Amino acid sequence: MIQLSGIKKSFHDLEILKSVDLTIEKGEVVVILGPSGSGKTTLLRSINCLNRADDGTVAIGDLRVDLKRPKKHEILALRRKTAMVFQHYNLFHNKTALQNISEALIMVKKLPKKEAEAIAAEYLRQVGLADKADRYPRQLSGGQQQRIGIARALAIDPELLLFDEPTSALDPELVGEVLDVMKAIAGQGRTMLIVTHEISFAKEIASCIVFMDGGVVVEEGPPEEILNRPQNPRTISFLRRLLPEDYSYTI
Template sequence: MSQEPILTIRGLHKSFGDNHVLRGIDLDVQQGDCIAILGASGSGKSTFLRCLNFMEIPSDGAITHAGKTIGTERPGKPRVYSEDELTKVRQKVGMVFQQFNLFPHKTVLGNITEGLRIVQGKDKASSDARAREELARVGLAEKADEYPSRLSGGQKQRVAIARALALAPELMLFDEPTSALDPELVGEVLNVIRGIADEGRTMLLVTHEIGFAYHVANRVIFMADGIIQEEGPPEQVLKNPQNPLTQAFLARHKQFEF
């Protein structure tokens, strides 16, 4: 039985000047999906993810969140988006960045409570309690009063995940969350993400960790040249790819797996 998708993407295009990065993407995301997006650099996978919370404004196409299509249609032109509308969408979509982007002038706790207090208008006591709850989930309860500069990369990324989760998003976006980490720190972050996926939270994850995609995702998307080349369950896309581009991509990556 299929229910209403929580996210629908239709005919998504994005250009930066003459550079046509996304060339028509269609995708339905169901509640509880964990979708891994693979592709070489320049394939448009990060741009695609960043369009979903409007960090990038789509050049064309429509994105529907929980039954509501974002933006206002204009005949013959791309949709227009109001700042208020996008601000509301972003509150329901958590994002984790490759470079963490913690606020360096705020403590770990302050990073997490910022959105709760300023955006959601919660009082200090309940924001703090909520933030500590999320910090405990990512295993950093004792770091609440530290500043980000005193944390390792893996710890920073776990705080960034807690910051996004604290706002109780309906959808989580991970943009290469382990690519900026030293190899020995990748595991702790992947474990946290796996824990969130196991709770059944809907998420899209741009990653180079093919093994992680295989074990955690329920759907895998392979992108090249700004479109989805192949999409399906991980066993199919990763073990028995049909598209020659997917096959070539996976062959390149397998050289490094021992």
């Protein structure tokens, strides 16, 4: 089980996360929805210490980290137990597809190069890019680059995969191939925390939908509840803006 408790973060006196709690069971796929600026990215980045939270804890299995004062070895342990897929892929441009994955394994898991490359090749195959191992990111489409980003995260074999709007930088025709890879991963029983605006994908894949606004979790529950029978006026107005023609709630 993964437990986030009391996560708080301010930037320049502005409270962006106001004590966020979230429990994710093993194998669960949790989708976070919420308007721009609601703190979704800040929450994901706080979980693996890409930004330093002002307060809160993350517990993953028997690892429990005080995010306010994480020790160096705890940050490393968190990075082994979580892996992030970024909106803009965040690949090394001067490294090949294979090296992007193997270098992460060498860095995070301290694996020898040969072993890291063998694992990297296997995960490239899993995302359908075995034949692109020697290509550089600039020689690949956005969808292919993001699939490398996903393979890199998977290769770490983390207990929690974090996705921050993995398809929002892609041309519409490339979104499907990335969502398909994510569906396959969910089918393998991986635990995933996904920020996305792809509502129909969320409906299909999520075991739980969390709606965030103004740095708090406003509402959470199974997709059919949150998407079909939202209770909170903020959730209703968000869904209405996102899907004006499908949703006709009255507040």
